[in-house]
Amino acid sequence: MSAETPPGASFPENPDPDRTIEHRTPQPWQAATNDAHTRQLPYGSAEELGFNVPDNAPAKRGRGWLIAAVSALFVLILGGGGVWAFSQLNGGGTQPQDVLPGNAIAYVRLDLDPAANQKVALLAIGRKFPGIKDSLSDDDPRKALFEAIKGDSPDLSKVDYAKDVEPWLGDRAGLAVLPPGGKGKEPGVAAAVQVKDEAAARDGIAKLAAGDDYGLAFRDGYAILAQTQAEADGYAKAATLSQNAEFGGDTAAVGEPGVMSFWVNIGKMLEATGSTQGLDTSMLQSITGTRFAGALRFDDDYAELAGITRGGKPTQIDAQPVKIAELPASTVGAVSLSGLGDGFAKQWPVIQKAAQANPDGQVFTKSLEQFQQLYGISIPDDVVTLLGKSLTIALDQEGLDAQQPNVGAVLTTDPVKAQGIVAKLQGVLAGSGAPVQLAIKPGDGQLVVASTQAYADKLGTKGTLGDSESFKLAIPEADKATYAMYVDLDKLEPLYLDGLKGEEKANLQVLRAVGLSGSYAGSTEMTLRILFN
Structure with missing residues (x-):
């Protein structure tokens, strides 16, 4: 409905039936008619x-x-x-x-x-x-x-x-x-x-x-x-x-409205507040007609903030389901993003145009050229290669209290090209006075870069994080998610529970895990869950 719709206009029905208690529903927004x-x-x-x-x-x-x-x-x-x-x-x-x-x-x-x-x-x-x-x-x-x-x-x-x-x-x-x-x-x-x-x-x-x-x-x-x-x-x-x-339609797509819900026509809101001034044509086209709806709701074991973006003309990127579930079972936290390389390649002309329109645009362009000449890194090509089809960064439970924790990245990309770019980046870090020795493990269509060789080998092998009950609850439909973030708070407890006592410690022990996941293939969907023990 547009802003000019006259009072009394006819619209499709949008029923909101009462709901009954369901003892333990798989999805908290599913409800039966309340007779x-x-x-x-x-x-x-x-x-x-x-x-x-x-x-x-x-x-x-x-x-x-x-x-x-x-x-x-x-x-x-x-x-x-x-x-x-x-x-x-x-x-x-x-x-x-x-x-x-x-x-x-x-x-x-x-x-x-x-x-x-x-x-x-x-x-x-x-x-x-x-x-x-x-x-x-x-x-x-x-x-x-x-x-x-x-x-x-x-x-x-x-x-x-x-x-x-x-x-x-x-x-x-x-x-x-x-x-x-x-x-x-x-x-x-x-x-x-x-x-x-x-x-x-x-x-x-x-x-x-x-x-x-x-x-x-x-x-x-x-x-x-x-x-x-x-x-x-x-x-x-x-x-x-x-x-x-x-x-x-937007609120129905979100599902159960829960305790709090919200909705915004992003394009009209930015226009009404004058925030569209200075935006280029492609940016305006991407937000015109874009709407966001969300809800805060609960299940016995978690609080959930769900949202969906619909309408508009978002940039189409090649986003495939991420493989965060294949990380080691000992993973404490991880973030996995798909389609970053394709997205960066398509947005680079927009970034350049915006930079050139800035008063300091010439400085930006000159600095970028000098950087590429000095270190032999090509932008945007090398960045696109590193970001690849997907990028996953992970932290392991083993070695959390050590000086050098086990942290690494799995790049789904051309492993040969990516390995050469990583070597150049190590040269950049060495030149800045912060030499870093990275462990490398090439694989079939991927390159693992980690803080230690043992962890690089571990990340390079398919793991079973997805079998964890906490993971399955925090990241629903992980096999369909094109982006995901997961933190196992139970595994992190040794880092922040020491020194706490009584009620304060007991309250923090209730917190189990946090998960954020969704898809940006077509309409953008997101689910943020905080799990409780």
Whole structure:
């Protein structure tokens, strides 16, 4: 749907059925239709679901950003130990996109009442962290969110949550960025906040926004907030974002919306903010019509951030599935990228053109020529050869505490040409005063470069990392991924657990692994997972 679509226009349906609990789904976004008889769930408290954490666990500060983030999320979603969350397990109902304008160019949504499978998964993760209940001191996550926003703000000092906010505030909120109203104007903004009582909401919002100009209208159980009253009234009558075919298709491709979801038309957003100025034609063509959608969701064993880029005219590169699963089983961390050589070759003319357009472009060109003459390295040809069809960099568990850890790279390329270029690079390093002796192992269509010969030999042999349960969970469909990154935190624990004690150490031991993977063949897909023991 375009920004000019008139109110009342017809769009394809984009249903959002309620979901039931699935005890252990292979994919957390798969859900069944929630019939009336499935809404009564046999759960009444956190304890009945096994959320057993000590009541006397001491409060601690400085647990680290990840633990703090998990704690904050539980405050927002589960409230006091999960009791609040399981009072409304059905989820479903009207979402912010069902009331916000359909010509939005960006959107973000927070759902404190997500589908039931998400709440169950969150609770399962929560009970893995010792002492997490200390961060769940309030039965109402909305109050926790309000207090966090309120902080020490003098403007909100007279606002009482129980009297002015709780009687009307619902569980969901969304924010939409809208196209500018004319040339030279700023993008518009509209917010949708779920409400339980319109009259109480009107009074409460007036107190919250005392002294500010704003517009307020109501639609299907939501307060629509805008910069002016005319805008709010218009948004409340316009065709909705959920009726926008592009939005519906993009979010459906992501799957389960989880606790938080977001969507942006990248091309229109850059245009609305004036960020397209100075971009060359090819760059503009690549982003025009490009959209990104994503969601934060949970399974019993991991948190997942999933996203997909659709539309536009991305540069087509020859990207084949990476072979990160064939690394040694003792691998601690690795990153593998496909199609870098082909991508660099196709982007090099664009890079040159951009450099020449820069005031220092002549300096760049001259420096590049001198470098090639001095070291005999050809750019872009030698770079394309080194990057090859795929590039995998790995770190091994063996030797982590040694002065020279086992680190290496597997280049899927012409091994003879690549070996000659590596020799030239060693000469460059030697000339800079940092001589490095690299071990080399040529193979069939690949070259291994490593810190030691023993590790080069190990990398040159097909390994079994892909058989690891942690790897399989962190990198779903690894055989189809054209890029992947994996870190086994359990194998890294000796490096950061020493010296830690008690709850802090126990919390970090819960973290199991991190994986990032996806494909950029056609539309770009990504999945980021944090695994828990």
